[in-house]
Amino acid sequence: MKQIRRMLRIIFGRTTFAAVSLMVQVAILFASYRFLSRYLAYFYGGFALLSAFVIIYILNKEENPSFKLTWMVPIAAVPVFGTLFYLFVELQIVGKLMNKRLRVNMEQTESYLTQNTKVMEELSRISRRNANLARYIKNSGHYPVYKNTNAQYFPLGEAMFEEMKKELEGAKRFIFMEFFIVERGEMWDTILDILERKVKEGVEVRFMYDGMCSLVLLPFSYPKELQAKGIKAKMFSPIKPAFTTYQNNRDHRKILVVDGLTAFTGGINLADEYINRRVRFGHWKDTGIMLKGDAVTSFTMMFLQMWNISEKEPEDYGKYLKDPEYFYPLELNMDGFVIPYGDSPLDQETxxxxxxxxxxxxxxxxxxxxxxxxxxxxxxxxxxxxxxxxxxxxxxxxxxxxxxxxxxxxxxxxxxxxxxxxxxxxxxxxxxxxxxxxxxxxxxxxxxxxxxxxxxxxxxxxxxxxxxxxxxxxxxxxxxxxxxxxxxxxxxxxxxxxxxxxxxxxxxxxxxxxxx
The missing domain is CATH 3.30.870.10 (Endonuclease Chain A)
Incomplete structure (x- = not known):
């Protein structure tokens, strides 16, 4: 009986609906091409000319040559269909609107990400090359170089999970979480239990995960389940049954920020294979890092920039800076230079x-x-x-x-x-x-x-x-x-x-x- 119910959920589920919808749209595009091909003799010359202009346009784009080649081959091989498909992809506006909104958010957080000139001067004296790299990251990615930051490295997901639990338990003001994969199991259930208790204590909790999870890992309505528990939750770019390219730009980041004092990132998602409680592909070797100190500000703002892409109300960014009266324990080693940075697929800057x-x-x-x-x-x-x-x-x-x-x-x-x-x-x-x-x-x-x-x-x-x-x-x-x-x-x-x-x-x- 369970197998029948599982099969029915698959057949009538959102994932199947989305897949079928996409296939229908691809079929419509192909059918349109077949229909037009009947009259190809009448306008083949025009499409050949259009294809030539499109190829010239692609050649002159500021883009990786591999992407250019991936488009030029089908356009040259199948001029009508290839050209129509490229124009369909190129004219998508959702990604452009998303990039515009993200740029606005970055401008609003710029005052909280100013470069400490003394830190840059010190880095320049030690290494001009690394100072130049820091300037590039600041100018192109908007994130400065910091000192006064402690870094702790985790060679396995299990080790980072233990430290994450400690930091979450100690949260007093807010918790920000942004992850690519979330799946019910020991890891997520344990964290969710802590988040529920923290909400009851008055801690603000925001949780965002990538919309790909809605296909097979979580129900589409899962954010509402979390919101009912007092957690501010949302999916980034939910998967929709529409043939559009912006859905290719996934939020692959993993960020946890606690009180503006501590931040985590790395390869570790919120699923049991990442802490080897579930065996997939043998032993799962992953890594992560925890920061304490000034550099946490970049991760705080990085999270808020993404969170507010879909928000309409203005954000009080300054509210989430480190408590100015808080002092880190003296035993923390705050040596060296640290640059947290983000990368967006929408700004043409790799x-x-x-x-x-x-x-x-x-x-x-x-x-x-x-x-x-x-x-x-x-x-x-x-x-x-x-x-x-x-x-x-x-x-x-x-x-x-x-x-x-x-x-x-x-x-x-x-x-x-x-x-x-x-x-x-x-x-x-x-x-x-x-x-x-x-x-x-x-x-x-x-x-x-x-x-x-x-x-x-x-x-x-x-x-x-x-x-x-x-x-x-x-x-x-x-x-x-x-x-x-x-x-x-x-x-x-x-x-x-x-x-x-x-x-x-x-x-x-x-x-x-x-x-x-």
Whole structure:
């Protein structure tokens, strides 16, 4: 009986409705093309000319060449359908309206994210290159560089979960949470229990999660369930049964802010596999970071900027700054420089990729990377291979057990060219690596939500923390080497022994890599 009810929920559920609706709309587009093709002889010349203009337009766009190629091939191969489809995508206005609203919110928070000139001057004296990177992040991403901030690194989701519970229990004023995935289970149920108690104590709780969860993980009405408990809750960009491209821009960030004093980010979502209470793809290796101090302000404003995209009432941003009378415990180590930053897919500025490229290009001794995906554009491949060729130790740890077969095939299609250049690739034997970590030369590191794939670098809302000359970088390096000890190095012999059909599929998938 349970199986019948489950089947009925699937058949008549929102996910099925959305999928069927999208397929119907695609079918209508294709049917329109077939209808027009009957009269193709009458206006083929006009469409050929239009296709030529569209290709010239694409060539001159300020856009990654991989995206240009992904569009130019279908337009050249099927001029009528390809051109119509491109114009349909390009003329979408919802994303433009969202970007306009986000820009307004950033302008309203600008006064709370001003750069401390003394901090920038000190960074400039120590490292002009890192000061220039900090200026880029401030000018392009609106987030300043801070001192007076403590960072604690978590090598596993279980460790971060324990600290999250402690900080949530200690909340006095407000709790802000923004996550990509939420699923009922031990992790979320435990946190939700704390949030309910905190609401009763008078703590303001805001909770936002990405609308993709409404497809299979949570009911579409779940925000109302949370609101009934006193929690201010919403979905970011709920999935709707409409064929539109803005739904491709997901909120992939993971942010927890408590009282403007503490902030968390990293790869860890709110589901049991992230704390290894549920086994999916073997052992789940993930990482996170907790900040205490001045840099928390950036995460507070980052959350409010996204929250207010869909709000009409004005926000009192200053209300959520750190209590000026609060002093952090003296035992906290507030060394080094910290730059929390966000990345939007709507502003044509690839902050996440530029920070990664800067780390690779400035490395003198090593670059150590943990990432679940390796779907690379030309610039990233060139940066990694050139670093290895000039003697920099470049090591990338990937999963041995992937969560997405097609993504793993794409990653393997890059292995050969990277390994030939001297890049070392390892696969984590116990299971799946979901960590997004860069470390270089014992002086700099990034921990955040940004994968090495097109979706994270170009299509998703993301966030991360850049660390320079912080003691916590030693902890990151220690974790990297511990993970490396549980990993197996991939050789050229391995690459040659991969099944030919897998390699062929991986190379064919490169054409669609910008969509993956």
């Amino acid at each position: 902050v996440g990729e530029q920070v990664y490229l800067d780390i690779i290009n400035s490395a003198r001794h090593y670059v150590h990377i943990m990432t679940p995906y390796l779907i690379l554009d030309y610039e990233m491949v060139q940066a990694l291979t050139f670093a290895a060729k000039r003697g920099v130790e470049v090591i990338i740890i990937m999963p041995r057990i992937p969560d997405k077969k097609y993504a793993f095939l794409l990653a393997k299609s890059h292995y050969g060219e990277l390994i030939r250049a001297g890049v070392q690739i390892y696969e984590y034997i116990p299971g799946f690596v979901h960590a997004k970590v860069y470390a270089s030369d014992d002086t700099k590191a990034v921990v955040g939500t940004i994968n090495m794939d097109f979706r994270s670098l170009y299509l998703h809302f993301e966030c991360a923390v850049y660390l320079y000359r912080n003691e916590v970088i030693r902890d990151i390096q220690r974790d990297f080497h511990n993970t490396l000890a549980q990993s197996r190095r991939i050789t050229m012999e391995d690459c040659r022994n991969y099944p030919w059909y897998e390699m062929l599929a991986g190379r064919a998938l490169r054409l669609f890599a910008p969509l993956m």
